[in-house]
Amino acid sequence: MKASLIERLTEGAIATFLWLLRVAVVLVVVVGSALTIMSGRYSLEVYVGLVVSGLTLGSIYALIALGYTMVYGILRMINFAHGEIFMAGAFAGYFVVTASDKLGFLNQGPVTAMITIVVAILVAVAVATPIALLVEKIAYRPLRNAPRLVPLISAIGASFVLQYTFRGFFGPGIYSYPTVDFLDQTLPISGVIVRYVDVIVVISAFVMMTGLYLFVMRTKLGTAIRAVSEDKDTAALMGIDVNRAIVTTFGLGAAMAGAAGVLYALLFRQVFFLTGFVPGIKAFTAAVLGGIGNIPGAMLGGLFLGQVESIGPTLFLDGFNVPSPNQLKDVIAFTMLVLVLVFRPSGILGERIARSRA
Amino acid sequence: MNPTPILEVDDIHVYYGNIHALKGVSLTINKGEIVTLIGANGAGKTTTLNAISGLVPSREGQVRLRGETISGVASHLIVGRGIVQVPEGRRMFARLTVEENLRMGGYTLTRAADVQAGIDRAFEMFPRLKERRTQVAGTLSGGEQQMLAIGRALMAGPEVLLLDEPSMGLAPVLVDFVFDTISRLHAEGTTILLVEQNARMALQIADRGYVIETGMIVLSDLAANLRENDTVRKAYLGIV
Numbered sequence: 001m002k003a004s005l006i007e008r009l010t011e012g013a014i015a016t017f018l019w020l021l022r023v024a025v026v027l028v029v030v031v032g033s034a035l036t037i038m039s040g041r042y043s044l045e046v047y048v049g050l051v052v053s054g055l056t057l058g059s060i061y062a063l064i065a066l067g068y069t070m071v072y073g074i075l076r077m078i079n080f081a082h083g084e085i086f087m088a089g090a091f092a093g094y095f096v097v098t099a100s101d102k103l104g105f106l107n108q109g110p111v112t113a114m115i116t117i118v119v120a121i122l123v124a125v126a127v128a129t130p131i132a133l134l135v136e137k138i139a140y141r142p143l144r145n146a147p148r149l150v151p152l153i154s155a156i157g158a159s160f161v162l163q164y165t166f167r168g169f170f171g172p173g174i175y176s177y178p179t180v181d182f183l184d185q186t187l188p189i190s191g192v193i194v195r196y197v198d199v200i201v202v203i204s205a206f207v208m209m210t211g212l213y214l215f216v217m218r219t220k221l222g223t224a225i226r227a228v229s230e231d232k233d234t235a236a237l238m239g240i241d242v243n244r245a246i247v248t249t250f251g252l253g254a255a256m257a258g259a260a261g262v263l264y265a266l267l268f269r270q271v272f273f274l275t276g277f278v279p280g281i282k283a284f285t286a287a288v289l290g291g292i293g294n295i296p297g298a299m300l301g302g303l304f305l306g307q308v309e310s311i312g313p314t315l316f317l318d319g320f321n322v323p324s325p326n327q328l329k330d331v332i333a334f335t336m337l338v339l340v341l342v343f344r345p346s347g348i349l350g351e352r353i354a355r356s357r358a
Numbered sequence: 359m360n361p362t363p364i365l366e367v368d369d370i371h372v373y374y375g376n377i378h379a380l381k382g383v384s385l386t387i388n389k390g391e392i393v394t395l396i397g398a399n400g401a402g403k404t405t406t407l408n409a410i411s412g413l414v415p416s417r418e419g420q421v422r423l424r425g426e427t428i429s430g431v432a433s434h435l436i437v438g439r440g441i442v443q444v445p446e447g448r449r450m451f452a453r454l455t456v457e458e459n460l461r462m463g464g465y466t467l468t469r470a471a472d473v474q475a476g477i478d479r480a481f482e483m484f485p486r487l488k489e490r491r492t493q494v495a496g497t498l499s500g501g502e503q504q505m506l507a508i509g510r511a512l513m514a515g516p517e518v519l520l521l522d523e524p525s526m527g528l529a530p531v532l533v534d535f536v537f538d539t540i541s542r543l544h545a546e547g548t549t550i551l552l553v554e555q556n557a558r559m560a561l562q563i564a565d566r567g568y569v570i571e572t573g574m575i576v577l578s579d580l581a582a583n584l585r586e587n588d589t590v591r592k593a594y595l596g597i598v
Contacts, residue, residue, distance in 0.1 A: 220461070227451045227462045233413055234449040239437030239466035239514055 035319025058306020067253025083280020089261025128258025291347030
């Protein structure tokens with residue numbers, strides 16, 4: 001009797017704590033936003049600018065998140081080495097853009113800049129994809145029937161191996177991407193500052209995501225990937241080569257991540273061996289936010305996280321006179337991860353999967 | 359006329375870890391026959407089918423298709439050789455549409471026209487599926503799912519069809535429908551290995567039958583003789 005009383009008290013305490021947590025979060029968001037807006041410190045243009053940069057960042061997160069979510073969908077494992085694939089893409093892009101700069105080709109005009117960017121993305125994809133396939137073959141495939149924790153540990157190991165291999169090759173220093181003049185120019189719209197880099201990042205990300213979505217939904221191999229995600233044995237009984245579907249999934253995710261690496265580096269102008277870590281974890285957050293395993297969810301989660309991270313610090317915290325709230329953007333992003341895991345582990349689109357599965 | 363064996367299972371042994379699940383199972387299926395494998399839960403019926411399909415490895419023994427050994431061949435390649443299994447419990451791809459499920463059944467087909475012909479044939483056999491072609495399979499009723507499972511398996515144009523408990527969990531009307539479908543496939547020349555708990559129905563449509571107990575074949579005879587066999591009547595037909 002006594003034990004059950006303690007149990008009930010503990011449960012009550014946890015429930016109360018979670019309830020208070022919800023109230024606190026809602027209060028911070030609502031009151032903070034109200035205070036910030038009423039303070040009139042920021043003009044509408046500033047908010048629009050934040051939305052634009054959130055969209056840019058969010059579409060990069062979405063691209064990376066697709067790799068996490070697709071691999072989770074097909075193997076039920078989190079590929080923690082995915083951020084390093086992204087980093088590899090950023091490095092590959094660095095060499096292309098730098099070479100173009102040294103040849104004096106890069107900044108001759110928008111056309112040469114665009115050609116350089118497209119080549120950089122293609123090279124990044126060509127470098128990132130084989131690395132991911134190698135990781136799959138060495139670190140994951142032998143463990144496919146192992147308990148779920150085992151490939152997770154292997155993934156973390158693969159992540160370190162890749163990080164320190166790159167450190168070995170390129171040293172611990174930060175490599176600066178050359179300035180692409182064209183990217184810094186702003187669109188001729190009065191009032192709002194939109195740089196060409198934002199436009200290019202968002203458009204490339206959307207083109208790739210649309211391509212991926214059509215591939216997965218419309219093609220035979222894409223349908224096979226979805227079938228293998230649901231039931232590997234039955235897929236094999238239908239004549240589907242399960243390994244091929246899994247390898248294709250890794251390849252697609254890696255291609256997206258490699259391209260995202262270049263876009264990210266064009267935006268932040270630097271790359272070093274740990275570049276993949278934070279965006280990788282953010283994109284993982286985005287995938288969980290959208291409902292891990294769900295492709296549109298990863299896209300939505302990425303865009304949502306980008307917005308929260310961009311606009312959140314200013315909107316929620318500035319009103320409380322928090323000094324330099326932008327330093328706290330990671331706190332906001334990861335608080336959101338915790339909140340999602342506590343209150344809605346299935347993510348934004350998670351329930352829809354559950355329903356259509358039933 | 360000497361019957362030609364199309365599928366031979368020759369003394370296969372399957373282990374799950376230390377558990378000796380199949381202890382030397384041998385079966386022969388001749389071209390155009392319906393052969394049924396009956397037995398209780400856990401006797402090794404599904405394991406036998408999975409060993410034929412290559413989903414579980416057999417440690418000893420061989421499976422031969424038209425005299426050619428297929429043990430050790432990957433499951434997805436066995437489909438291309440002409441053996442397709444309809445797994446127990448239907449195993450729909452629940453989030454794929456009816457049509458996508460069928461297309462996956464025809465994954466080994468390389469020509470779009472063959473895929474389309476297969477889909478048309480499945481819709482002709484099961485008009486209900488045509489009405490629901492764009493619906494995701496998870497929303498189908500149990501009977502419709504069984505139709506889809508059979509239709510999907512037929513897409514690859516199998517010479518030998520392995521059916522695992524196709525009547526499980528279906529209403530009596532649907533059980534009859536499923537067995538009518540099996541008879542129709544048989545009449546069209548498909549060779550069938552039917553695993554069933556519903557031994558009464560299975561022995562009615564089968565040419566021959568095997569009885570499996572704890573991983574071993576204990577009886578094999580013409581279906582007509584098995585129907586009259588005392589042991590079978592007591593254990594599987596519930597007739598005292």
